[in-house]
Amino acid sequence: xxxxxxxxxxxxxxxxxxxxxxxxxxxxxxxxxxxxxxxxxxxxxxxxxxxxxxxxxxxxxxxxxxxxxxxxxxxxxxxxxxxxxxxxxxxxxxxxxxxxxxxxxxxxxxxxxxxxxxxxxxxxxxxxxxxxxxxxxxxxxxxxxxxxxxxxxxxxxxxxxxxxxxx
Amino acid sequence: xxxxxxxxxxxxxxxxxxxxxxxxxxxxxxxxxxxxxxxxxxxxxxxxxxxxxxxxxxxxxxxxxxxxxxxxxxxxxxxxxxxxxxxxxxxxxxxxxxxxxxxxxxxxxxxxxxxxxxxxxxxxxxxxxxxxxxxxxxxxxxxxxxxxxxxxxxxxxxxxxxxxxxxxxxxxxxxxxxxxxxxxxxxxxxxxxxxxxxxxxxxxxxxxxxxxxxxxxxxxxxxxxxxxxxxxxxxxxxxxxxxxxxxxxx
Numbered sequence: 100x101x102x103x104x105x106x107x108x109x110x111x112x113x114x115x116x117x118x119x120x121x122x123x124x125x126x127x128x129x130x131x132x133x134x135x136x137x138x139x140x141x142x143x144x145x146x147x148x149x150x151x152x153x154x155x156x157x158x159x160x161x162x163x164x165x166x167x168x169x170x171x172x173x174x175x176x177x178x179x180x181x182x183x184x185x186x187x188x189x190x191x192x193x194x195x196x197x198x199x200x201x202x203x204x205x206x207x208x209x210x211x212x213x214x215x216x217x218x219x220x221x222x223x224x225x226x227x228x229x230x231x232x233x234x235x236x237x238x239x240x241x242x243x244x245x246x247x248x249x250x251x252x253x254x255x256x257x258x259x260x261x262x263x264x265x266x
Numbered sequence: 267x268x269x270x271x272x273x274x275x276x277x278x279x280x281x282x283x284x285x286x287x288x289x290x291x292x293x294x295x296x297x298x299x300x301x302x303x304x305x306x307x308x309x310x311x312x313x314x315x316x317x318x319x320x321x322x323x324x325x326x327x328x329x330x331x332x333x334x335x336x337x338x339x340x341x342x343x344x345x346x347x348x349x350x351x352x353x354x355x356x357x358x359x360x361x362x363x364x365x366x367x368x369x370x371x372x373x374x375x376x377x378x379x380x381x382x383x384x385x386x387x388x389x390x391x392x393x394x395x396x397x398x399x400x401x402x403x404x405x406x407x408x409x410x411x412x413x414x415x416x417x418x419x420x421x422x423x424x425x426x427x428x429x430x431x432x433x434x435x436x437x438x439x440x441x442x443x444x445x446x447x448x449x450x451x452x453x454x455x456x457x458x459x460x461x462x463x464x465x466x467x468x469x470x471x472x473x474x475x476x477x478x479x480x481x482x483x484x485x486x487x488x489x490x491x492x493x494x495x496x497x498x499x500x501x502x503x504x505x506x507x508x509x510x511x512x513x514x515x516x
Contacts, residue, residue, distance in 0.1 A: 202320060
């Protein structure tokens with residue numbers, strides 16, 4: 100029990116940030132994470148004590164996310180408020196443009212690729228943990244992440260164009 | 267210049283912090299001697315940083331609140347269902363141990379029996395290795411053994427029509443009596459438990475339902491026999507199974 104609660108507290112910040120990156124909305128992330136904790140508490144019997152809890156929680160959360168959020172299309176478009184809110188205070192305009200660009204692109208790549216990339220980069224999972232959470236082999240995970248990254252690459256010429264047009 | 271797949275993998279694992287110390291040293295050496303590779307590496311790193319930067323930091327107090335709101339004892343609206351199930355589960359166990367000698371009103375004791383059944387099902391349903399003590403392959407032995415222990419003849423109902431087949435059974439305490447638990451499973455791996463006990467009372471009570479977050483329990487009393495059917499199947503299925511059992515047990 101102690102171990103469950105301790106691991107839950109430890110895993111939560113990454114889990115919540117991962118939820119944020121998937122839903123792009125703080126409130127939606129709250130809902131998702133809270134549902135995830137509730138389900139985890141209900142299914143506590145199915146968790147093997149001593150095993151890492153974070154991948155298990157992530158798996159539960161991904162199931163909830165795919166069931167509900169994704170299909171209901173509640174958050175259909177990139178919420179740019181999200182970027183503005185987060186990156187507002189101390190980011191220079193160029194970085195902000197890049198941020199917007201990356202997050203816009205993230206939305207256009209296949210969900211299976213962005214979920215893999217975000218699980219590692221934002222969710223702080225190891226390759227093995229992320230692969231387990233997503234129910235795919237490690238090699239598949241790595242190639243999905245690689246494909247996501249190459250699609251997110253900002254073309255230096257393009258970004259300087261958009262910079263000029265903004266000015 | 268296009269690098270080989272191995273180097274790409276190494277770069278990526280390096281950016282994601284997935285390398286062992288030795289691999290990390292190897293990577294740093296390569297980066298030091300290959301500026302183009304180093305540029306590629308830093309570009310990947312920058313991309314990851316940008317993605318991370320955009321995601322809000324998790325406020326510790328807020329995280330605590332999320333955990334609190336999801337707790338069973340919380341009285342907030344979303345957790346009520348869970349709270350109820352935990353209370354019932356606890357009651358089932360608590361009453362089972364605390365009040366075994368109290369031959370209280372039949373209705374109440376049937377209720378307690380239903381809670382014990384739910385607690386038993388919750389305990390054994392996820393058991394992979396030993397969900398039952400005696401397997402269905404030894405059905406005759408199972409029925410004889412349980413009948414002897416219960417002090418009255420009991421058969422394991424056949425639920426073939428509803429898609430459930432017997433996995434086996436076990437003996438459990440129910441207050442001061444013994445009870446028989448039969449567990450069934452369908453082709454999807456959904457499990458149901460039927461708990462039955464035999465006691466002095468000869469009253470009959472019709473079907474009653476009790477649902478928690480995880481399970482639906484249908485319980486009834488047929489003369490000296492009390493039955494509780496517990497499972498996570500939809501209500502219609504559970505109802506059908508209960509009627510089938512009721513029909514066979516008379």
